[in-house]
Amino acid sequence: MxxxxxxxxxxxxxxxxxxxxxxxxxxxxxxxxxxxxxxxxxxxxPGRRPPIVPQAATPDQLGAVSVVVPTLNERDRLTPCLVGLSQQSYEVREIIVVDSRSTDGTPELVKDAQEKDPRFRLINDDPLPTDWVGRPWALHTGFLHSSPHSQWFLGMDADTQPRAGLVAGLIQKAEAEKFDLVSLSPQFILKYPGEWWLQPALLITLVYRFGPTGINSDSAERVMANGQCFLCRREVLAKLEGYTSAKGSFCDDVTLARYAAACGFKVGFLDGAKVVKVRMYEGAKETWKEWGRSLDLKDASSxxxxxxxxxxxxxxxxxxxxxxxxxxxxxxxxxxxxxxxxxxxxxxxxxxxxxxxxxxxxxxxxxxxxxxxxxxxxxxxxxxxxxxxxxxxxxxxxxxxxxxxxxxx
Known part of the structure; x- marks a missing residue:
């Protein structure tokens, strides 16, 4: 210096x-x-909505949610996600893990979880079409294979660590606020010095551009979303033709949320620090390389x-x-x-x-x-x-x- x-x-x-x-x-x-x-x-x-908090499921939520988790060589960080999802109550009908032919033992990890909780189901997505990005393709595949009897579709990333009561609390908030689509900002787990120094500076770029979480967006093009915990009414996602509108986007969560808002659906982005944690990347180098690639949100913006x-x-x-x-x-x-x-x-x-x-x-x-x-x-x-x-x-x-x-x- x-x-x-x-x-x-x-x-x-x-x-x-x-x-x-x-x-x-x-x-x-x-x-x-x-x-x-x-x-x-x-x-x-000061006018932002309060953070989501864990809630107990209610009888009317029975089997309301299909959860889809896309995976590709996620064995080293998938276990906390599987454990957290298994702790959700009867509001979760099924947990579909869509694997893109992992070679690190990820499928075996899911099969072990399935023996303890029959709600887990492992499927493989078809070979990736040339005009699709891997993550939205896997989520789209999961949506097509999910139960039509579920009222809600919840996409979750493999690096998330859900807390018990997350899904019930999220549904209650979405129904109370009449959201058609709502996603959460997580609590971040950082370990190494470079991460603690760099990652908050990257996060602030989002705060400066879109304001705090929990506020209403002025227009569809200013809508923010986070695919790590992404809830959408199933009937709405069907009208949007699944993830088709975001098929070529490296920020499919924001692309789909803005498309939904432009179509007249109510979209929310709330503070989920009390219900879900995430360990995104290992070290500053990976944070710089991987998160920095999509943080500009150009695929969802003019x-x-x-x-x-x-x-x-x-x-x-x-x-x-x-x-x-x-x-x-x-x-x-x-x-x-x-x-x-x-x-x-x-x-x-x-x-x-x-x-x-x-x-x-x-x-x-x-x-x-x-x-x-x-x-x-x-x-x-x-x-x-x-x-x-x-x-x-x-x-x-x-x-x-x-x-x-x-x-x-």
Missing amino acids: SWVIALVSHSTALLSLPIAGFFASALLLIQIPATFLLLSRLSKG MSQVWSDLWLLLSVQGLPLPASLILFSCLGWGITSPSVMAAAGLNLFLLLIRFALLFAIAPSYDRSQGSAASWLFWLSPLADPLAVWRIFLSASHRPTSWRGRSYSV
């Missing part, structure tokens, strides 16, 4: 007053409207929306840290023009917002496992420029591989 500060100081020394003023004015030009947009989104936070989001992230998340170093160095060198002082104040304000948001998202992280590196969470704003850079990289090209599969560009 010392060499960064030295470099910034040296660069600042070379700035003349006109150059510094121009730099500050340019920052103000792009950051002021972005700041107002950010504040308008964050201001909705190009104008993608570029608007990139402008926002650059202005209010990517620039404040380096800009503050430069601007306060300018002030230290005696360059105190009004534009420099205004820009310095604005970027300091944005940094304060970012650090304050750490307290808002802290419940989204599981600290019960005693990770010694969890303190790095509080330094995650220092990773913001890197996180924004990852979104730019992701938005610039389509993935060629995903979860062990290769795709044509």
Whole structure:
């Protein structure tokens, strides 16, 4: 860090007053409207719906839900998901694991679970069509093989760890709010130092773009969703022709949710930190590579929306840290023009917002496992420029591989 500060100081020394003023004015030009947009989104936070909590099943929920879990070589992390699903009550009619011909022993793990709980059923999906991505294809296959007597379809990822009472609580909330489709943000399980530093910065890119979970979206194109725990009325999913609308999307959850909203169905995105946990990736490298590929959401967005989001992230998340170093160095060198002082104040304000948001998202992280590196969470704003850079990289090209599969560009 010392060499960064030295470099910034040296660069600042070379700035003349006109150059510094121009730099500050340019920052103000792009950051002021972005700041107002950010504040308008964050201001909705106090009105967000409370987190989902576990509930006991009620008699009218008997056999109401078909659960589908897509798998491809998930043996190392599937057990907590299977255990959590087996703890759900009679509201779960069946648990269909759609395996894409795993070679690591995943099917055997499911068969072992089936011996203890007959609700588990293992099927294989057909060979992947050229115009489909693997995950929506597996979920679509599961939907086609699910019972027509179920009222709800629940897609869950293999890396989730459901808590007992999750499904009953989710159904009760969906019916009370008259949601046709609702998904949950989980509580994240992190272990290694790089994860604790980088992952929260990537998560904040979603908060900046779409606001807190539990609020109403202004329009279909601003709807957010999470396929890790994704509940939809079966009759609605049938009208949407399953996952067909999201067949080629690497963010099929958001694509399908926005399509449903555009068709007039009520879509919700709620806080599920009290009912479901997730261990997504192993380490910062895998987090950067795998999660970063779909986090731009370009498959669910128009190009104008993608570029608007990139402008926002650059202005209010990517620039404040380096800009503050430069601007306060300018002030230290005696360059105190009004534009420099205004820009310095604005970027300091944005940094304060970012650090304050750490307290808002802290419940989204599981600290019960005693990770010694969890303190790095509080330094995650220092990773913001890197996180924004990852979104730019992701938005610039389509993935060629995903979860062990290769795709044509």
